Structure formats: structure tokens, C-alpha cells
Amino acid sequence: MANFVFGVDVGGTTIKMGLFDTNGQVLDKWEIPTRTENGGENVLPDIAKAVADKCSEKSITKEDVAGIGIGVPGPVDSKGIVHRCVNLGWDVFNVNDTLSEMTGMKVKAGNDANVAALGEMWQGGGKGFDSLVMVTLGTGVGGGIINDGQILTGSSGAGGEIGHIHVQDGEPEACGCGNHGCLEQYASATGVVRLANRELAKNTDPTVLKAGECTAKDVWDAVKDKDQVAIRVAEQFGKYLGEGLAAIAGVVNPQAFVIGGGVSKAGDVLLSYIEKNYKPVVFHGSRDAKFVLATLGNDAGIFGAAKLVLD
Amino acid sequence: MANFVFGVDVGGTTIKMGLFDTNGQVLDKWEIPTRTENGGENVLPDIAKAVADKCSEKSITKEDVAGIGIGVPGPVDSKGIVHRCVNLGWDVFNVNDTLSEMTGMKVKAGNDANVAALGEMWQGGGKGFDSLVMVTLGTGVGGGIINDGQILTGSSGAGGEIGHIHVQDGEPEACGCGNHGCLEQYASATGVVRLANRELAKNTDPTVLKAGECTAKDVWDAVKDKDQVAIRVAEQFGKYLGEGLAAIAGVVNPQAFVIGGGVSKAGDVLLSYIEKNYKPVVFHGSRDAKFVLATLGNDAGIFGAAKLVLD
Numbered sequence: 001m002a003n004f005v006f007g008v009d010v011g012g013t014t015i016k017m018g019l020f021d022t023n024g025q026v027l028d029k030w031e032i033p034t035r036t037e038n039g040g041e042n043v044l045p046d047i048a049k050a051v052a053d054k055c056s057e058k059s060i061t062k063e064d065v066a067g068i069g070i071g072v073p074g075p076v077d078s079k080g081i082v083h084r085c086v087n088l089g090w091d092v093f094n095v096n097d098t099l100s101e102m103t104g105m106k107v108k109a110g111n112d113a114n115v116a117a118l119g120e121m122w123q124g125g126g127k128g129f130d131s132l133v134m135v136t137l138g139t140g141v142g143g144g145i146i147n148d149g150q151i152l153t154g155s156s157g158a159g160g161e162i163g164h165i166h167v168q169d170g171e172p173e174a175c176g177c178g179n180h181g182c183l184e185q186y187a188s189a190t191g192v193v194r195l196a197n198r199e200l201a202k203n204t205d206p207t208v209l210k211a212g213e214c215t216a217k218d219v220w221d222a223v224k225d226k227d228q229v230a231i232r233v234a235e236q237f238g239k240y241l242g243e244g245l246a247a248i249a250g251v252v253n254p255q256a257f258v259i260g261g262g263v264s265k266a267g268d269v270l271l272s273y274i275e276k277n278y279k280p281v282v283f284h285g286s287r288d289a290k291f292v293l294a295t296l297g298n299d300a301g302i303f304g305a306a307k308l309v310l311d
Numbered sequence: 312m313a314n315f316v317f318g319v320d321v322g323g324t325t326i327k328m329g330l331f332d333t334n335g336q337v338l339d340k341w342e343i344p345t346r347t348e349n350g351g352e353n354v355l356p357d358i359a360k361a362v363a364d365k366c367s368e369k370s371i372t373k374e375d376v377a378g379i380g381i382g383v384p385g386p387v388d389s390k391g392i393v394h395r396c397v398n399l400g401w402d403v404f405n406v407n408d409t410l411s412e413m414t415g416m417k418v419k420a421g422n423d424a425n426v427a428a429l430g431e432m433w434q435g436g437g438k439g440f441d442s443l444v445m446v447t448l449g450t451g452v453g454g455g456i457i458n459d460g461q462i463l464t465g466s467s468g469a470g471g472e473i474g475h476i477h478v479q480d481g482e483p484e485a486c487g488c489g490n491h492g493c494l495e496q497y498a499s500a501t502g503v504v505r506l507a508n509r510e511l512a513k514n515t516d517p518t519v520l521k522a523g524e525c526t527a528k529d530v531w532d533a534v535k536d537k538d539q540v541a542i543r544v545a546e547q548f549g550k551y552l553g554e555g556l557a558a559i560a561g562v563v564n565p566q567a568f569v570i571g572g573g574v575s576k577a578g579d580v581l582l583s584y585i586e587k588n589y590k591p592v593v594f595h596g597s598r599d600a601k602f603v604l605a606t607l608g609n610d611a612g613i614f615g616a617a618k619l620v621l622d
Binding site (some may be wrong): 145181 | 355441492554565566592
């Protein structure tokens with residue numbers, strides 16, 4: 001029985017690494033830079049070296065490592081094949097096989113958002129649930145679906161891409177994905193700012209928010225101070241996200257939604273706007289789903305990656 | 312190795328039964344009435360007797376039967392527990408254990424819509440795919456999700472309840488589920504009629520459709536005859552369903568959508584209205600999903616039930 005497992009979360013600028021025991025206790029964590037030049041050819045060798053160095057430092061043998069889990073920023077199919085991670089410069093290849101050859105260890109790769117969902121289920125806000133939807137409200141809106149304890153990868157690795165569910169007709173601005181009216185355009189940090197600026201453009205009521213200058217945090221701080229304009233923005237945000245999550249519940253019927261990402265720092269007040277818009281429209285079989293905050297922050301990826309290879 | 316398997320599809324008035332070989336060839340099929348009186352206490356004994364009688368008739372021993380798969384009209388969890396099938400008068404109990412005790416055979420129960428999806432994947436329109444969404448456009452809109460060859464049951468058996476995804480604000484009429492603005496209110500047979508009557512109420516153009524008298528079939532026949540009012544109804548239907556399926560694709564990323572139920576008899580023209588509204592709003596990772604017609608009709612349930620217990 002191996003005692004250790006590595007969890008790796010590959011971002012566009014930094015690779016987060018964690019050494020865990022197989023019960024999910026983090027023993028060490030550190031970061032290395034992501035070298036994306038030359039098609040990202042150094043990314044996996046750098047990870048292999050970091051793993052080897054850590055094993056030397058801690059006097060851990062290869063036999064005592066259950067494997068390396070790795071979350072990457074793009075679609076990954078169930079065999080570990082990535083289909084172009086544009087942020088890393090990667091083309092199409094099998095991450096599991098490639099990194100396993102370099103390290104002699106078992107490797108399992110997953111999409112970073114899906115892997116973060118697994119991490120939150122294992123040791124975070126989703127602990128105790130085995131069917132959940134992780135919603136990451138950051139620059140964009142990411143998602144990860146866990147069904148019966150397993151990541152729902154989807155047929156081409158695009159499972160859980162909930163930020164790009166169409167929720168609004170007639171949106172003039174394009175989403176990063178090229179479509180118009182995606183959930184991400186209203187429920188991400190930039191989405192909240194978009195809603196605020198549009199509300200401010202037609203507003204004549206007193207408010208602390210200033211058009212063109214406010215952040216998502218400013219909006220939620222103002223909501224807590226009962227600023228009526230900010231509350232109108234929160235209502236719109238809650239309607240888009242609450243109804244979007246109700247649609248998702250109609251598909252996968254989770255026990256819980258775990259809300260993370262920078263916007264979720266607003267805390268329980270944010271959950272309340274989501275939940276009150278969720279309940280009236282969701283199918284009764286999913287009406288009692290729980291809404292909880294993510295707790296692992298930026299570490300969800302390394303936790304989930306470790307869990308991925310243990311499963 | 313057993314050579315035979317039974318597939319049972321329990322409806323509110325009739326129980327469909329099938330005897331299959333384990334390769335999916337149907338050897339015999341028949342029906343018995345559903346006796347719903349006294350809390351539906353006779354339903355499982357009637358099935359057990361029908362199985363025993365068929366085994367006698369065909370000189371099949373118990374050892375030569377892989378099991379009995381059974382689809383029921385209500386939520387079923389992964390252990391076989393039904394949570395009130397109102398159409399049968401059933402309360403909460405374990406179908407797998409109960410029918411297994413009566414027959415001495417392995418039993419596996421599933422929700423009828425999910426089981427039909429499995430049947431279409433095994434021997435119907437979805438053959439060759441292992442990740443698909445079955446959409447049944449009948450009196451209501453039913454759904455079944457197959458992910459990696461397995462039914463996605465959901466945490467309380469409400470996975471794939473796609474007819475109750477909220478797609479329209481401000482709908483004055485209530486859906487059967489109690490909510491307002493469910494997909495089923497526009498994409499079912501009665502939904503198509505609802506859209507047609509509303510279109511006719513404000514229409515001044517020539518049309519063969521008559522308000523208060525037309526059926527879903529009338530609408531689709533008129534679409535094929537290029538009736539402009541019927542085409543406007545088809546556009547609305549296609550927008551609700553196409554955008555709804557795009558949202559579902561954003562969650563589970565299927566290879567294909569299999570469209571069945573009475574409304575689907577309209578055929579390829581119906582698929583075209585769905586697909587042209589799907590493609591512009593779906594996330595690119597799911598843009599190439601196929602749209603195919605179901606082929607098993609009312610037999611999808613017995614096929615899927617047989618497959619369920621073989622898996």
C-alpha cells in the first residue's frame with residue numbers, strides 16, 4: 001500500500017503542486033512556473049522533475065507513491081487525452097501516458113474545473129456529498145459535475161461547461177467562447193460588473209456604485225450595506241445563476257451545489273440570492289439541494305488531482 | 312451463462328413484457344393489465360406470475376435467466392427504491408428486493424424514461440453511442456441521460472427530468488409539476504398545441520390550422536405543406552427545445568440526442584427545427600452532437616429494462 005500521492009494543478013502561469021497522504025492530509029505544497037514556450041514542451045518534464053526532487057527530499061520511494069493526479073486547463077477525455085490546452089500551447093496528446101513514462105508512476109489527468117469539484121467533495125465544502133455541482137465564479141464561470149463520486153467528463157471532455165449555457169437572448173456583447181448570452185456573461189466577476197454598469201446607466205437612485213469603476217466586490221459590499229441599486233444587480237445575478245443551476249439540477253439532480261471562486265467571497269448573502277431564484281423554478285425532486293460555499297480556495301485543484309488518481 | 316433476460320415496462324394501465332436473448336434479440340413480447348387498486352399491491356405479483364408462466368411455456372429454467380429488468384413510472388434510486396409512483400399507487404419500497412424474493416431472479420429497476428434511453432442506446436436510434444440524451448416528446452416531455460453507457464440516475468432518482476427545466480418566465484398556465492414555464496409546456500404534444508393556439512389567436516394570415524381544434528400532428532403536417540403559421544409555431548417549438556438541449560449539452564456533453572415519443576413521428580423536419588436552434592447557442596465542445604430519431608417506439612422500455620439487468 002502506497003502512503004503518498006501527488007496532486008498537480010496546471011495553470012497558465014503557475015503549476016501548483018501538493019504532496020498528500022492517502023487520507024487527504026496535505027503534507028507539503030509548493031509552486032513552479034508554467035513554461036509555455038515551444039508548445040508547452042517543458043510543462044510535463046518540469047512536473048516530473050519537481051516530483052522526483054520532492055521524493056528525494058522526503059526520502060519517498062516510487063513504490064510508496066500511489067500516483068500523480070493532474071488538473072489541466074482544457075478538455076481531457078476519460079483516457080487522459082487533452083484536446084488542445086490553448087493556455088499551455090499544447091496540441092493533442094495523452095497526458096496520462098506521457099507523464100507516466102517520465103516518472104514511472106501512475107498518472108491520471110482531468111479538466112481543472114472538474115478536478116477542483118472532486119477536491120471540494122473530498123476535503124472541502126462538498127464533504128459528505130457524492131453528487132454535486134461545483135460552480136466557480138471567477139473571471140469566468142467554471143463548472144464541475146460529480147455524479148456518484150465520479151467526475152462527469154462528457155463524451156469529448158466538455159461535461160460541466162456550465163458557464164456557457166445560454167441564458168439570455170439578444171445579448172449584444174460576445175462571450176469569450178464566441179456565443180452571445182452565456183451564463184458566464186452575467187454570473188462571473190466581469191458579469192457582475194457588466195450587470196452593474198448596465199443598471200447604473202439607467203439609474204437615478206442614490207448609490208455608492210460608480211459606473212465604469214466598480215468591481216464585483218464593490219457590488220456585494222454595497223448589497224450588504226442595503227444599497228438598493230446593488231440589490232437590483234444582485235437580484236439579476238441571482239436570477240441568471242439560480243435559474244441556470246435549476247436547469248442543471250433538472251439534468252443531473254445533485255445533492256448540493258458548491259459555490260467557489262473569487263465572487264463567492266461575498267459569502268452567504270450571495271448564496272441567498274442564488275437559492276431564492278433556484279427554488280421556484282426547479283423540479284421538485286431537486287428542490288432540497290444544498291447550497292454551500294467552497295472552502296479549499298486555490299488548493300481545490302491539488303486536492304482533487306490527488307483524489308483523482310486515488311480513485 | 313444465462314441465455315435469456317426479461318424486460319418489463321410498467322405503465323399506468325398496461326405492463327409491457329419482453330423475453331430477450333442476451334444479445335438483445337426479442338423472442339416474445341406481450342402485455343398484462345396494470346392492477347393499481349389497493350396501492351398497486353398486485354403489480355409485482357402479476358409480473359412474477361407472468362415471468363413464471365412464460366418460463367413454463369418456453370421450458371426455460373430459472374438458471375437460464377440472467378434476470379428481470381423493470382422500468383417504472385417514477386423516480387427510482389440506484390438501489391431500486393421507488394419514491395412513490397403515483398400512477399401505480401405505490402409508496403416507498405425496494406422493487407429490486409421485492410420482485411427478486413417473488414421470483415428468485417436478479418432484478419434491477421429503473422425509471423421508465425431512463426430505461427427507454429438505455430433501450431434506444433442498445434438496439435435503437437442511439438446504437439453505437441454510449442453517451443446520449445433521450446428526449447421523449449409525448450403528452451409530456453421525458454428524458455433519460457446515458458453517460459459512459461450507464462443511466463445517470465441522480466441523487467434522488469430525478470436525473471434526466473428535462474421536461475421541467477424552466478425555459479420561459481411569465482407563463483400564466485401551470486405545468487403538471489406545479490411550476491410555470493417548464494420545457495414540457497411548449498415541447499410536448501400539448502405544448503405544440505398550446506403554441507399553435509396562441510399563435511392562431513393573434514394570427515391574420517391564411518392557414519389550415521384552426522384554433523382549439525388542431526393537434527400536434529396537424530401542426531407538423533402543415534409545416535411540411537409550408538403553412539406559414541405552422542412554421543412560426545415550429546420555430547418557437549424549435550427554439551424552446553433546441554436551446555433547452557443546448558443547456559443540457561453544457562452539463563453532460565453527449566454524443567447524440569435521440570428524439571422519440573409521439574411528436575417525433577413528424578420525423579426529420581422536426582429534428583431540423585431543433586438542430587438549427589441548438590447550434591448557435593451550444594458550447595463548441597458539444598456543437599457536433601448528432602440528432603437522431605428513436606426507432607423502438609413503445610418497445611424502448613422493455614429493451615432498456617432487459618439491458619439494465621444485463622449490465
